[in-house]
Amino acid sequence: xxxxxxxxxxxxxxxxxxxxxxxxxxxxxxxxxxxxxxxxxxxxxxxxxxxxxxxxxxxxxxxxxxxxxxxxxxxxxxxxxxxxxxxxxxxxxxxxxxxxxxxxxxxxxxxxxxxxxxxxxxxxxxxxxxxxxxxxxxxxxxxxxxxxxxxxxxxxxxxxxxxxxxxxxxxxxxxxxxxxxxxxxxxxxxxxxxxxxxxxxxxxxxxxxxxxxxxxxxxxxxxxxxxxxxxxxxxxxxxxxxxxxxxxxxxxxxxxxxxxxxxxxxxxxxxxxxxxxxxxxxxxxxxxxxxxxxxxxxxxxxxxxxxxxxxxxxxxxxxxxxxxxxxxxxxxxxxxxxxxxxxxxxxxxxxxxxxxxxxxxxxxxxxxxxxxxxxxxxxxxxxxxxxxxxxxxxxxxxxxxxxxxxxxxxxxxxxxxxxxxxxxxxxxxxxxxxxxxxxxxxxxxxxxxxxxxxxxxxxxxxxxxxxxxxxxxxxxxxxxxxxxxxxxxxxxxxxxxxxxxxxxxxxxxxxxxxxxxxxxxxxxxxxxxxxxxxxxxxxxxxxxxxxxxxxxxxxxxxxxxxxxxxxxxxxxxxxxxxxxxxxxxxxxxxxxxxxxxxxxxxxxxxxxxxxxxxxxxxxxxxxxxxxxxxxxxxxxxxxxxxxxxxxxxxxxxxxxxxxxxxxxxxxxxxxxxxxxxxxxxxxxxxxxxxxxxxxxxxxxxxxxxxxxxxxxxxxxxxxxxxxxxxxxx
Numbered sequence: 001x002x003x004x005x006x007x008x009x010x011x012x013x014x015x016x017x018x019x020x021x022x023x024x025x026x027x028x029x030x031x032x033x034x035x036x037x038x039x040x041x042x043x044x045x046x047x048x049x050x051x052x053x054x055x056x057x058x059x060x061x062x063x064x065x066x067x068x069x070x071x072x073x074x075x076x077x078x079x080x081x082x083x084x085x086x087x088x089x090x091x092x093x094x095x096x097x098x099x100x101x102x103x104x105x106x107x108x109x110x111x112x113x114x115x116x117x118x119x120x121x122x123x124x125x126x127x128x129x130x131x132x133x134x135x136x137x138x139x140x141x142x143x144x145x146x147x148x149x150x151x152x153x154x155x156x157x158x159x160x161x162x163x164x165x166x167x168x169x170x171x172x173x174x175x176x177x178x179x180x181x182x183x184x185x186x187x188x189x190x191x192x193x194x195x196x197x198x199x200x201x202x203x204x205x206x207x208x209x210x211x212x213x214x215x216x217x218x219x220x221x222x223x224x225x226x227x228x229x230x231x232x233x234x235x236x237x238x239x240x241x242x243x244x245x246x247x248x249x250x251x252x253x254x255x256x257x258x259x260x261x262x263x264x265x266x267x268x269x270x271x272x273x274x275x276x277x278x279x280x281x282x283x284x285x286x287x288x289x290x291x292x293x294x295x296x297x298x299x300x301x302x303x304x305x306x307x308x309x310x311x312x313x314x315x316x317x318x319x320x321x322x323x324x325x326x327x328x329x330x331x332x333x334x335x336x337x338x339x340x341x342x343x344x345x346x347x348x349x350x351x352x353x354x355x356x357x358x359x360x361x362x363x364x365x366x367x368x369x370x371x372x373x374x375x376x377x378x379x380x381x382x383x384x385x386x387x388x389x390x391x392x393x394x395x396x397x398x399x400x401x402x403x404x405x406x407x408x409x410x411x412x413x414x415x416x417x418x419x420x421x422x423x424x425x426x427x428x429x430x431x432x433x434x435x436x437x438x439x440x441x442x443x444x445x446x447x448x449x450x451x452x453x454x455x456x457x458x459x460x461x462x463x464x465x466x467x468x469x470x471x472x473x474x475x476x477x478x479x480x481x482x483x484x485x486x487x488x489x490x491x492x493x494x495x496x497x498x499x500x501x502x503x504x505x506x507x508x509x510x511x512x513x514x515x516x517x518x519x520x521x522x523x524x525x526x527x528x529x530x531x532x533x534x535x536x537x538x539x540x541x542x543x544x545x546x547x548x549x550x551x552x553x554x555x556x557x558x559x560x561x562x563x564x565x566x567x568x569x570x571x572x573x574x575x576x577x578x579x580x581x582x583x584x585x586x587x588x589x590x591x592x593x594x595x596x597x598x599x600x601x602x603x604x605x606x607x608x609x610x611x612x613x614x615x616x617x618x619x620x621x622x623x624x625x626x627x628x629x630x631x632x633x634x635x636x637x638x639x640x641x642x643x644x645x646x647x648x649x650x651x652x653x654x655x656x657x658x659x660x661x662x663x664x665x666x667x668x669x670x671x672x673x674x675x676x677x678x679x680x681x682x683x684x685x686x687x688x689x690x691x692x693x694x695x696x697x698x699x700x701x702x703x704x705x706x707x708x709x710x711x712x713x714x715x716x717x718x719x720x721x722x723x724x725x726x727x728x729x
Contacts, residue, residue, distance in 0.1 A: 014519055015112045018512040041068055041561060043487050043495030045142070045480030046081040046628055048363035049073060049214045050489025052564065053082060055481075055500045062086055062481060062500035072564050072579045073192060073493065079213045080626040084637040086481060089501060091636035095463035095476035096505025107463075107474060112506065116520040118473055122455045124521075126428040127160065136417045136426050137164040140433035141172070141365030144485020144497055145374045146533035147510040148367070149540055151432065152376020153530075154514050157405045158523035163426070165378065167434040168371045169414040171327060173713035174335035175361035176372055181336070181712075182343045182597050184590030185383060185548040186372055189583040190322070190358040191491045191567065196222045197356030200318030202229045204253060204342060205328015205719075209237040211622040212326075212362060227314050231256065232328060234619060234651075234693055235686040244311065247688060248301040250617055250720045251332055254603040257341030259297030260312045262289040264348060269316035271350030278587040279347050281598035288600050300603075315349060320356030327364065327621065331719050333607050336712040340599045347596055353584035362490055364629075366480075369488035373549055374540055377411060382543035386410050398542045401526060413714035414440075415707070418449055427454040432510065433477070437466035438630040441716040443702035444675050459513060465632055466699060477510050478503035479633075485511070485533045486560065491580075492549075493565040496557050511536075544568075548590050606720060607708035614672065614722035616656065616692050618704060621719070623695030631697050648679040648698035652725060653689045657681060660725055667728040670694065672721055675703030678728055692725060 038057040043050050052071025056064040065086055069076035098115035099107040110118075123135050137155050139148060148166075155161040176186045183189075195201070195218035208216045216238070219228070230242040231253065239245040248256055264270055265286050275282045294305040315321050323342045329335055339361065346352045346359035363369055373383055384391035386407055396403040412420060418440065420426035429450070440446040450456060450470055458471035461479040468474050482503040488494050503509070508516070511533055518524045530536055534557055544550045550571040560566050567581050589596040610617060626643035627634055634640045650670050652662065662668055664683045669676050670692065677700040687693050694701050696718065706721035 012113050015516060018508055018515065019506060040498060040500065041071070042498045042500070043489075043565070044078070044082045044085055045366050045487070045497065046085065046633070047212065048366055048368055048490045049212055050366070050487060050491075050493055050495050050565070051078055051082055051214055052495070053078065053085065055498070057500065061502075070564065073489065074214045077214050077217050080640060080643055081628055081634060084640050087639065088633045088636040089479055089481055091462065093462045093464040093636060094504050094507065095460060095468070095474055096507055097476055098506070099463060099471075099474040099476075101472045107471070112508070112516060115473060115475060116516055119457060119475075119517060120520045123159070123428050126454055130427050132160040133162045134426055135159075135161050135428040135430070136412070136420070137161060137430040137432065138414065138417065138434060138436060139164060139166040139371070139375055139377060141166060141168040141368035141371040142433045143367065143510050144483070144487060144533065145367060145370035145540065146485040146536040147514070148371055148375040149381060149536055150511055150514040150527070150530060152374075152381070153399070154518055154523070154527070155430070156376055156407055157401055158518055158526050159521055162407055162409070163412045163417055163420070164376070165411055165414040165417060166371045166375050167414070167436075167439070168365060168368045169714065170439060170716060171330060171364040172361070172368045172372065173378075173715040174330035174332070174339055174710055176378070177713040178336050178339035178343060179361070181599055182340055187548055187583055187590065188361050188490065188492060189352060190360040191580040191582050192218050193580045194322050194356050194358055194360070194582065195219045197224075198222065198226050198318075198320050198322040199224045199356065200227045200229070200314055200321040202231070202315070202321065202323045202342075203238060203242075204231040204323070204325040206324055206326040206362060207232070207236040207238045207622050208324075208362075209241065210625050213625050215362065227318065229311060229314065233688060233691060234621070244314070246303055246307055246311065248303055250619060250691070251334070251606055252301040252603075253329060254334060254338045254341050255292065255297055255300045256303070256308070257338070257345060258289045258292040258600070259294070259308055260315070261285070261341075261344060261348065262292050263309060263312035264316060264345075265289065267312070267316070269312065270348045274350035274587065275348060278589065278595055279598060280593070280595045282348065285344060285598040285600055315345065318351075320354065321346070321349060321351040322356055322358050322360060323351070324360045324362055326362040328719060330361075330715055331717055332715075333708045333710060333717040334604050335710045335715055335717075337599065337601055337603075343596075344598050344600065347598065353582065353587060355582070358582065367487040369490065369492060370486070373488065378413075380406070381540060383547045383549050384543070395543055398539060400529075415709055415714055415716065418446065421449050421452060429453050429455075430457045430459070431467055432459040435465045435467045435630045435632055437470060438699050439702065441702060441705045441718060442674050442707040443705075445707070459510065461507070462632055462636070465630070475513055476505065476507040477513060478507050482507075483509035483511060486537060486557070488568070489565075492567045494551070494554070494560055494568065495565040496561045607717070608706045608720075608722050610690070610722050614724050616690060616723050616725060618670070618672070618721050618723045619687070619691055619693045619719055620696045620701060620705070621693065623697050627695065627697040629697065630699070645680070648677060648694065648700055649682050650679040650725070651682050651684050651687045651693040653685060653687050653691070654683045655689045656692075656725070657683050660727070662725065662727055669726050669728050670704060670723050671726065672704040672706070672723045674706070677701060677703055692723065
């Protein structure tokens with residue numbers, strides 16, 4: 001405590017003001033003398049389901065929580081992670097003060113003013129010597145939209161940083177590009193109510209039971225006894241509960257979708273009136289899929305012809321068919337076209353814009369949708385385009401800045417930023433709320449590349465992440481529940497986050513860290529009106545005017561909170577605030593002609609093939625409902641740690657286990673051309689012969705993965721690589 005007090009006493013006036021900040025701005029303020037039984041509502045910060053939680057306060061501090069029964073997302077339910085949202089804030093691994101690496105390589109506590117001096121001097125000197133593009137940032141889908149926007153504006157407009165991308169590149173870039181190309185805008189069309197209204201639900205590469213258990217609860221509420229079709233190489237928990245499971249060969253999904261489309265077309269099982277009125281390219285698509293015969297599709301997918309025809313007929317018989325996908329599609333060397341294969345099926349059968357329908361991408365991180373619209377990474381605020389002069393002028397006018405400070409070119413994507421470090425083009429990197437030393441593909445190479453930087457800054461709520469331990473400078477950040485702002489969930493619902501606890505030690509909200517950096521960098525005047533998150537929300541509202549994501553009709557945080565979240569779009573003059581709204585009910589899309597596009601191309605083979613030395617295909621995915629991503633937060637909860645195996649495990653088919661001499665629970669080495677991981681063998685028929693499965697959450701797994709990327713979205717293909725399995729010696 002004395003160390004923190006000394007650090008506080010040495011700080012400048014702005015820093016002291018931010019550290020003294022008593023509570024929330026506006027809506028989120030928790031009374032200092034709240035009644036012991038006071039309760040406030042807010043949105044969970046773990047995943048993009050976006051559940052509503054009741055936070056129970058004592059003397060103005062959160063002491064417990066329960067799921068909100070009236071919130072339209074979760075209807076009184078919560079998963080294990082949601083129940084532990086407050087617990088993970090109490091971790092002894094919290095970053096409580098900035099840390100600076102000394103000449104011996106040891107991270108030592110420093111005060112905020114010294115941290116700002118190091119940040120500014122080091123990054124400015126790198127830019128002076130190597131040019132403005134020699135510094136980059138890697139952001140996140142886990143900060144509120146207002147903080148993401150502040151970061152994007154500060155870095156690109158204030159600091160002259162040209163290249164910055166988000167870790168949403170790892171999970172959602174494929175869906176973003178697929179929607180933009182097909183619909184004209186990144187627009188997931190659905191609402192969670194569609195889970196309950198469908199009579200056919202098609203889930204592709206999505207273990208909904210585990211990854212999004214509250215969404216699975218919505219499926220279980222469906223009163224129509226729906227057909228549930230799960231398309232996944234592995235017999236997942238979701239597949240076990242399906243009416244049809246198609247265990248196709250890994251990454252053969254595009255071929256499957258084209259084959260099903262051919263059957264639908266040949267039988268006349270399409271909605272020709274919708275196709276004619278609302279789409280382009282169907283004739284060319286029909287000619288293309290004619291080559292995807294039963295023989296071709298069965299040879300590639302490993303499925304039977306009966307499988308194909310039963311799925312096609314089920315889709316035809318359905319009155320309300322919804323198609324859902326997540327990482328099993330997105331994380332692929334050809335993910336964009338695979339996602340568009342599902343979009344094509346929805347379009348050709350008219351299953352879009354109506355209750356219980358849609359081509360629906362399920363998001364991973366709590367604010368991935370906010371990142372997609374407001375992070376200033378892959379696009380300019382509000383779904384605008386950096387390369388469009390009119391867009392730059394519009395945003396500059398709203399923000400009261402010179403248009404010339406807005407870059408006229410797009411940023412490098414994540415993997416090209418990493419490659420830029422390897423080539424010596426990028427010498428300084430600012431990493432925020434993400435952990436690439438764990439999560440980036442081909443991890444060993446990634447760590448080697450990060451180690452080559454002249455200056456690595458990590459801004460995080462924990463000081464013990466794999467990336468934070470490598471950092472030259474750690475900036476200690478507040479977490480969910482210790483700051484305010486808004487998240488946007490998978491169904492486009494904007495929800496409010498509130499400050500219900502004080503951050504530990506000298507930790508600051510990311511928003512206030514950005515205020516400090518702007519002040520010390522010398523661009524504070526540019527952000528003079530960015531005093532509170534709600535100030536920024538009001539600016540972001542204006543940026544959406546006239547866009548498909550227009551939210552100019554939202555007054556502010558209080559309205560969002562009272563409404564139980566508001567789905568975009570919600571333009572000025574919108575009547576009422578319906579709890580659930582879907583897009584494209586009028587058959588009009590966001591291309592200039594109002595039509596959606598059929599998009600397709602020949603499937604490409606896997607980048608890394610099996611061979612005699614590496615005969616097994618490694619699949620990765622979610623482990624349990626109590627693990628999340630790199631476990632940065634979930635491992636901080638003793639309860640959550642008890643709900644999943646502590647050590648890495650690998651699922652292997654009993655036939656394959658026998659062939660390599662492995663018994664249940666024995667330790668094995670899983671080996672690829674890039675690394676070796678020790679894991680405990682779990683023998684199960686859930687994986688097919690020739691395949692093995694490991695959860696993505698364990699730190700070691702990405703030593704194995706192969707760095708291939710979709711050519712359109714630049715998203716990594718985490719889901720398939722060649723390995724061998726051997727008994728541990």
